Amino acid sequence: MKILILGGTVFLGRHLVDAALARGHEVTLFHRGIHGKELFPEVEHVYGDRTKDLSALEGREWDAVIDTCGQHPKHVRSSARLLSQAVKHYTFISSISVYAEFPQPGMDETAPVGRLTPEQLASTENSATPSMEFYGQLKALCEEAAEEEMPGRVCNVRPGLIVGPYDVSDRFTYWPGRVARGGEIVAPGSPDNQIQFIDVRDLAEWVLHVAETGLTGVYNATGPAEVLTMQQLLEECKTVSGGDASFTWLDDDFLTRHEVGSWMEMPLWIPASEGMPGFLSTNIQRALNAGLTFRPLVTTIRDTLAWDRTRPPGERRTGLKPEREAELLAMKP
Known part of the structure; x- marks a missing residue:
């Protein structure tokens, strides 16, 4: 074509x-x-x-x-x-x-x-x-x-949120990088909060399938196919990096009270008070029926981390700054 x-x-x-x-x-x-x-x-x-x-x-x-x-x-x-x-x-x-x-x-x-x-x-x-x-x-x-x-x-x-190598928004990249550095980490909200995102390569492959087959209509395209929780993501990041990270879960009330910004300062976290329970739990059945597939989460984490390590050192666009994270951990209940 x-x-x-x-x-x-x-x-x-x-x-x-x-x-x-x-x-x-x-x-x-x-x-x-x-x-x-x-x-x-x-x-x-x-x-x-x-x-x-x-x-x-x-x-x-x-x-x-x-x-x-x-x-x-x-x-x-x-x-x-x-x-x-x-x-x-x-x-x-x-x-x-x-x-x-x-x-x-x-x-x-x-x-x-x-x-x-x-x-x-x-x-x-x-x-x-x-x-x-x-x-x-x-x-x-x-x-x-x-x-x-x-x-x-x-x-x-x-x-939904597109993630993977060359994503300079850091809205996903923050987590593999932060977990790889190890130590005590602020984990947001509840461990069983559902999250969604799609590896850019899975999206690209499916979009080409759309063009090749002439598929028409409207499709939500995020993932994975099964429910993924924030805890599962962080544990997979730890498995990939092999570091000594530990996770301290700070709930919505604590983070909101201390004015932690959702999504950008704290990636993949949207407190219940914002009234968006469906944002990270969208129905994607139509795209699945039309051929959308996903690579293993461990592959996305590994490749994103490998790419992130090729970037110059310095601050990223999103995520908690180290001093801010230390401040929150010092105030934890």
């Missing part, structure tokens, strides 16, 4: 390229040339800014396009409109953040998505990178824009 990837040089995109080449596909990358310009010299790079000018794609044809970087509906609409006569199938990488609320575990693709008022949408019109405040609502509008321009030929994929 001839596949056009919008983006393709940062995280999910580079794994998509690796997987596509391994499967024998011919790949074209359309990106700004800001990140990863030196990657994949064996594939065609077409340079342009999708927010301003798509003319470099005019007059071309591919079998499928995978849009990894659409964040605003006007940009997705422009690309889908231009490519509607150039490709057979459009895969849009959306997010489970499209949902308006997460009131209970097990929410599926029929749950209501978030909406913007006309005034809120207008406030995003002049920004190349819209505010994260409306991230989910804009992704929902992007899905609709793609489907309106290419009806019946679009697959909207809604991943």
Whole structure:
């Protein structure tokens, strides 16, 4: 197949390229040339800014396009409109953040998505990178824009937290790295809290399957297939690293009282007080039925840790700072 990837040089995109080449596909990358310009010299790079000018794609044809970087509906609409006569199938990488609320575990693709008022949408019109405040609502509008321009030929994929090598957000990477350093570790909430995420390579392989088979519709794409708890993740991290880590569980009330930030300061933790019990327990049966599979958790942890150790030393984007963790441990009940 001839596949056009919008983006393709940062995280999910580079794994998509690796997987596509391994499967024998011919790949074209359309990106700004800001990140990863030196990657994949064996594939065609077409340079342009999708927010301003798509003319470099005019007059071309591919079998499928995978849009990894659409964040605003006007940009997705422009690309889908231009490519509607150039490709057979459009895969849009959306997010489970499209949902308006997460009131209970097990929410599926029929749950209501978030909406913007006309005034809120207008406030995003002049920004190349819209505010994260409306991230989910804009992704929902992007899905609709793609489907309106290419009806019946679009697959909207809604991943949860994407993890693995080259994930510089550190929202998962923090845990393998912290456990490997050993010592007493603050473990958040309850040991049996369910968590979800998807290895970027599993997502990439399945997205290519989507493009290859022309799958359409909407799919939640996170994992694993069975329930995974925070305790299981931490114990697997310890097994992989072989260190002397010990876990001190501090509950929601304690962490909230001491103003620990959820998700970013304390990755994979969302206290019950935030009213989002379904965010890390989304129903993925539809994607499983459509062929989504997962590699062992130990593989994700091992490979993420190996990649993290190649990075320069210094602070990461997320996770407790050592002095903050020591402070919390000193105050533990």
